[in-house]
Amino acid sequence: MRSPSAQKATPVAPGRIPLLGHLPQLAVKRLEFLQSIRRHGEIVKVYTGTRPIYILNSPEAVHDVLVTQGSKFGKGLLFDVARPFIGNGIITSDREFHRCQRRALQPAFRRDSIAGHVDTMVDLAGEQVASWRPGEIMPMDTTMRRMTTAMLVATLFRTERPGGAAAVAELGERVAEHLATLMRGVFVGTVLPAPVARSRVLGHRRYLAAAAALRELADNAVREARGNPAGQGDLLSFMFAGTPDKPGGMSDVEARDELLSMLMAGAETTATALSWALHEIGRSPETGERIRAEFADRPPGTPIGASSLPFTDRFLREVLRLHQPNWLLMRRASEPVNVRGIELEEGAEMIYSAAAMHRDPAYFPDPLRFDPDRWLVDPRRDIPPGAYIPFAMGKRRCIGDSFAMAEMMVVLGAIVSRWRLRPVRTDRVRPLVHAMIRPSSLRMRVSLLRDR
Template identity: 40%
Template sequence: MTVPVAPGRWPFLGHTPALLRRRFVFTDALHEHGEIVKIYLGPSPTYFVTSPRLTHEVLVTSGPKFRKGAMFDKFRPFVGNGLVLSNGDFHLRQRRLMQPAFHRDRLAGYVETMRRAAADLADSWQPGDVRMLDEDLQGLAVTIVGEALFSTELGKAAIAEARRSIYLIIQQGMIRALSPKFVEKLPIPGNRRFDEAITRMQAIVLEVIREWRTEGVDRGDLLSMLLLGGMTDEQARDEVLTLLTAGIETTALALAWTFHELGRHPEVEERVHAELDEVLDGRPVTGADLFRLAYVRQVVDEVLRQYPLWMLMRRTLTEVDLGDTRLPEGAEVIVSPHALHHDAASFEAPEKFDPDRWSPDRAKQPPKGAFVPFGAGSRQCIGNVFAQNEIVITVATVAARWRLVPVSDRPVRVKFTSAAYPESLPMTAVRR
């Protein structure tokens, strides 16, 4: 049944105290009105899908009947027609060209890059340092994706520019995507900084691509795979910008929230340390260890459940029968991973941080569509395994050396954009 609901105050730019109100109250409560809820964002209706069953249908079973929705259209002029934003046959061609870059053998080659970058970060700390951990991990995520993309001296300049600009692009871009079109024309500082950052990033990426063209050598990096696969300069530029934006935010946030939750739950932290001591026995983590670190992976899955994206948008390409509702052609559809991951029908005590819900002896697989931290179907994030490996390797490398202790007089606050960001995350480094 479709129930019209007028939206209240949308929370994506609000601030709420962490641990007191994690849930997006409005969107997480929509399931009480049915599996499909019609809401109005301005004058146009949008169909909010609330159940795992219909989420799986939108993302997987009937995926070809949908394309990316209005929010993604607003990003396209700025970051191009990369894999996250493209549609139809072009998207399928681009995905096939990019898939070899994320093959198992290539992913194994990135493990040492991830471990070394995480070790360099951990080595830079001193006992008693109060680290702004969110900033440290944002920089780490940029370094890892950047080094996987670029392996030249000019690539180092691109990584430096990404450190300067990419988070401004992500956050200001989300504000633009969720604002009326006239807002992007306003002569305000946020717009100016966003436009300048996009221009700088596009220029440096094209410069790296042109340098590669003069040599045409497979350097073993992601950019080589894209260009050897036959992409034009413009296609490669768009895909690089997509990988930088989509490949950094989710990973950096998951890492930040992982150390936050370990700091809040000493019993979980102790089990993580015990597993690291047993599996690694003081040596650096390797690719062969990834599946031996079973409890660390449970912790990561629980973080991805607790702190996912707020929403995914789709648009119908034709009339679609979804459940008991016929959606018209061109209908905007929203799926909220956050709402799905906090639904008590799929997850017992969903507000509780409980890595053991993913343990083999206890885990009851959630229904299809209930756990979608990286999307699903043909539009599932192509770098999902890369990101999960990066998180596990970083946790293993850092937690083998350090405990990160919350600063008691500086409560963590959350700001909402496309996902839940810590407004700041101060933690004290304590040598194990």
């Protein structure tokens, strides 16, 4: 454990260039740069152009900002950039408004509510993987994005939709395309100065068009639900229900913003994690066999979860460690504050990287080795809070963490119970660090289990 002193100077990351700051490093080697500066201190200052940003490098610093002194920090620049695109939902909102919105949404993510969605998840995942063709080479990263978006649409917008699974899949595909464009725009707007980020060359108009299309889809879903209040158990029904904070429920605009937040947080992150999970199964066929056997041995009617699928749970925990999709999250000091001996002024912007934290050999021996069995004895008992944060922590911990784990288990079970996956040997899968850490290419050949 590192101990804070009373007050320390903030080291500046090496390689700063006049006017540009550390933008060249962030443009070329984003995650590698964040990992390289960890040795320079618990909190290190970098510059995006002339704008200073503090990097939180230790679990203790992350825990202090997110939990111990969490009330002294707001969401930060990343979320300011996202707000015009996706509104003031649970991702971007702050303080009392965020607390009220989270309280209204929380019942939708209780264990019993998630269990009520699992059958829908199973049906949709089964129908989608049944449409694959033996011998087909599939872009699994794109396939996972479409599948998870369709699943989120089906389970959170409405429990039933006209047109059935085909309509849900088609809507999910459109939403996935818009989300990918939107997230690129948010990332560009965060790391680059505003005049540069808004240039036509960087596709700013495409981002605006994608945001408008998503808002229209969400507005239509809200209007449809208002006009047909029969649906129960989906996210919108919880939004419209009254709470002590909002006896009349959310307004249409508030409900729309929350739908956009759920899509942005739930679909892209889960799809990226599943893509990396399939990559690891392709690299290690025996891992897929262990997951397949575990699903086959699960007694009928047993809830899907860590207790019934312990290896699958360990496997996903390791995916979220080694292949954490979120490499950059931010906070902003809402008042002067001392964090681990560093005095931060009001308005100071901070970055923390779960991806960098999860590869620290001080907490995860041989950190680049993928090993689900390292979780047989939960290392979180022996590491400080903040060292493993796949869903963040504190009052802003991801509200849909249990939903995401259930969804990933359902998708993996549907795939490995029917198909074998073989990577295309000519492809080299490497991480691409943009808004998230995605695989560069994930083409895989699928074959039915009975085919050898």
